[in-house]
Amino acid sequence: MAESWDDSHELGSQSDDSFQFERQYIEPIYDAFICPLTKQIMKDPVTIENGQTFERGAIEKWFNECKENKRKLVCPLTLKELKTTDMNPSIALRNTIEEWSARNEAVQLDVARKSLNIGCPETDILRALRFVQHLCQKNHSNKHLIRNTELIPMIVDMLKSSSRRVRCRTLDTLRVVVEDDDDNKEIMAEGDNVRTIVKFLSHEQSKEREEAVSLLYELSKLESLSDKIGSVNGAILILVGMTSSKSENVLTVEKADKTLENLEMNENNVRQMAENGKNGLECLVGWGGFGFRISLVKMK
Template sequence: MYSYKESAEEEPLQPFESFVCPLTKQIMKEPVMIQSELTYERSAIERWFKTCAEEGRSVTCPATGVLLASTEMRSNIMLRHTIEEWCQRNARIRIHKALSQLSKSSSMKSLAGVEEALDSILKVCGDGPVTQYRLGKSHFTSSALEFWRKRLAGGSQVRTKALYILQRIAADDIDSQECLVEAGVLKAAVRSLSSSHVYEVEGALKLLLEISKKPEFAKLIGKEKGALIHLLGISSNSSGNASLSVLADRTLRNLEQIDSNVWEMAEAGRLEPLITRLCKGTDTTKIEMAEYLAEKIFVNSQKEFVARKAGKVLVHMLSANSMQKEAAIGALLNLSSLEENVPVLVKAGILPPVVEIILSVPTSSNRLRGNSKEKAATTLANVVAVAGSWETVQIDSEGNLVQSEYFVHRLLGLLSSVGPDWNSKAPENSYWSRFITTSRR
């Protein structure tokens, strides 16, 4: 194993001639031996054989011109391992030399030296996953984070290059991502989202997009101060850079894996993730989302959006178990307070289940909390206060309507027989009064 000092003093080895493919003149990644006993890059010699066949000429060895009786290829495993070891050794040396230069240039505040070192590290990143993993385990991350702590002239350009290196380190490697997260990379990336330099923002987005694929890290990103707000702002900025908007939106979709992120997004006006969870989630998730909708203070346009997208689901929940009913009726009460939503909710079928809740007799298997009936009645009052959509809707299998004598009689009977808690509130509740008055017309 090479120490940091030893590696920094060594020089990369030049490739041996046997490492180079005679056809491509490049270092081979998958060397294979053909009948002539010469070794080529597999993809290159396959193209050569194909060309010979297409042109109708005899198959020959490209380097010697010797006729081949067979196009059989045998993997040169020993050479492949030797090349891999050579690549890793040289990558390790280049990493340590670049890190040494980076450390020295940073201490001397040499911007040109820092950029040169970062360029060297970027080239090393192209050597493959093993090299990127080695870099992630090195002290590069802690050195890079200094670019956010120090105020350097031209700092944005340096941070941009550092972000692209960090993104390469994080690519498809959970272990490396854990190292980056533990080092504090998320905070640095979020800070760069507010940069006025497009390439720095792009680098930060690409890094966050990579790391956010894992739910554990998606949750941590959501907890970073300003992360969701910045991402939502970039995503919705139609007049800005389109590619940045796409990156931000893809990152947000990864963050939607986490309920707490979904609620934060809803607070900021991005309601689609919440609606999706309400419509397609488990029963427990539906209840949580409906309870959130019941408490959320919406602007009118948001109420309209939720009613159109989720009204049917919420109405359907009214016919489910008591926990779903309680959550859904609270959400529907909130949505029904906007007059424009009433026709939408009536069309979704809100009246029959709401009436059933109001008139239902509690049982051991279906017992609603005390205020659920009041919420249902208030929701119904909101609906009947808006004429034109509910008058002809049947509320039960017998064909009764809301304004029918049958229902009004049942409702008045309920008011006279309910407990003192609810009954004492009824006269003070303008919704109740409005409902009774409207229904008697």
């Protein structure tokens, strides 16, 4: 049976595999960790005059609303009047929450690691990939953790999946993992991985092409990798074709164009672009029976 795939599916949606992952594997949450206003785990807990504790941003908003609406200054929990808006950081509670979060994330990451296997169910792999994204987006230092636990090669292996959903989520996850992290980019680009990413530029599904070019754009920001991308046979030709394609979405065209700009940092790439442009080369480039017809008339 053919696998269906909706190109409009938002990979970063908070629908959200990562939070299902957390709910399933997390340690018990203590009531003291939860802000009475936001109902979320506090990141910056502060204690007000009457001893009640809230998330800083939430209680500040409450105080501002009291002032703007000319209401009495009261505690949102007890509704008793307050004399001051003073807030004291609850350092001990914040440290306890951070330690609790670190323990839980370590457990969840171990579960995610076990799920990053081609033989695992699609839902488990997607959930694990989304959790990795969640960690990286939560704190940049977690990207070091992903690298040091050798998860990047395991994530790359998911590109071999027969599931389009898994492949697209993998490309998106790799983009998040390498963004603003040169060490992760170097690891991601080891072996034949760059060539594998380039092949996705010619896949039939537009979502795979979009995710692949976004990942290549991040990698191309590192000068040492711009040469590696340009050296892949057909990479520059395909990128040029994408920039002039009327069938690609605006984001894909924009990322392809910016990737080419980054590739110009390398002399060999510039020479290749110039030679192709000078000769007005027209060729058909493709893998797996799918290709782009590219006409190079003028290069920057």
